[in-house]
Amino acid sequence: MILVTGATGNVGNPLLHELQQAKMPYRAAVRDPVQAAQRHGNHPWVKFDFQNPDTYARALEGVNQVFVVLPPGQGSLKVRMYPFLDHCAHRKIEHMVYLSLLGAPQNPAAPHHQIEKHLQNLPLTASFLRASFFMQNLMTTHREEVIDGHLKMPAGHGRTSFVDTRDIARAAKQLFKHPPSETRGYDLTGSEALTYFEVAEILSRELGRNIKYDNPGLFEFVQHWRQKNTKWDFIMIMMVIYTTARLGRAGRVSTDLQDLLGTPPTTFAEFARDMQSCWPPRIQTQEKNHALQP
Ligand SMILES: NC(=O)c1ccc[n+]([C@@H]2O[C@H](COP(=O)([O-])OP(=O)(O)OC[C@H]3O[C@@H](n4cnc5c(N)ncnc54)[C@H](OP(=O)(O)O)[C@@H]3O)[C@@H](O)[C@H]2O)c1
Structure with missing residues (x-):
């Protein structure tokens, strides 16, 4: 089972359609499932907020892979992201696909740089989609x-x-379909x-x-x-x-996307x-x- 965060967003939303079409089991994590259903149709919505740890357990029930999007905004990653990433590691999530940014490894000022580093230190396999x-x-x-x-x-x-972003979603689907055995980045x-x-x-x-x-x-x-x-x-x-x-x-320009698709x-x-x-x-x-x- 795959949990998709950012499921109403530019990448998460087309990913829902990709997973639905491929008949791969998934759950769509959003802050307001009723509104999401009205706007984005029929998907298995679940209430989820990165900043509310009470929402983690239900969203992650039976899940072994997670798509993670850092929502736009400011504030400490220790509050906004790390509690959820650490919880995933604690729940023995096997594979995480993280929507990162092209050049993140060379850009210590970017939050994506810090999140990649944080994930590298957790006991799970991470795929960084550096878009x-x-x-x-x-x-x-x-x-x-x-x-x-x-x-x-x-x-x-x-x-x-x-x-x-539809190509990024397709690339994420491929990585969920064939999870890699090692953490690595893809320049999309x-x-x-x-x-x-x-x-x-x-x-x-x-x-x-x-x-x-x-x-x-x-x-x-x-x-x-x-x-x-x-x-x-x-x-x-x-x-x-x-x-x-x-x-x-x-x-x-990189060929990673073509290689994945x-x-x-x-x-x-x-x-x-x-x-x-x-x-x-x-x-x-x-x-x-x-x-x-x-
Ligand atoms: N734009 C670019 O050119 C570009 C390029 C490379 C990387 N990126 C990265 O892509 C990411 C954004 O992805 P996107 O464009 O697909 O998203 P998006 O369209 O900006 O949508 C943001 C998503 O985050 C969710 N969200 C907001 N606050 C949340 C919270 N507290 N808990 C749980 N979910 C929350 C929203 O869901 P609900 O509000 O429905 O709950 C929504 O689905 C950013 O990290 C950005 O740096 C962007």
């Missing part, structure tokens, strides 16, 4: 920019090896590294309308997000991510085609919003 920047960020954080036709990431001409990237000029070109082609990369400086970027009342800590995280890309450090990773063009209904032209969005008003 590159998600294509799905264009459907969430940057959705309005795509709809408006102006991408505003301060990444300059830097390249990013975008990865589709797409097969190409793109600049945001190229991203804008692909989106324009696939969506059939003009989408431009504005190539803003950091000051303009901060102004844009402050106008939306975005919290400073989130703006800071985005600045780190896009400065990394600007400096040419987000473009590394046995097929090439999803390209950005395929992703844009599959998800095009997420970015309706602005006129439709306005009509939709208008229709919602009393």
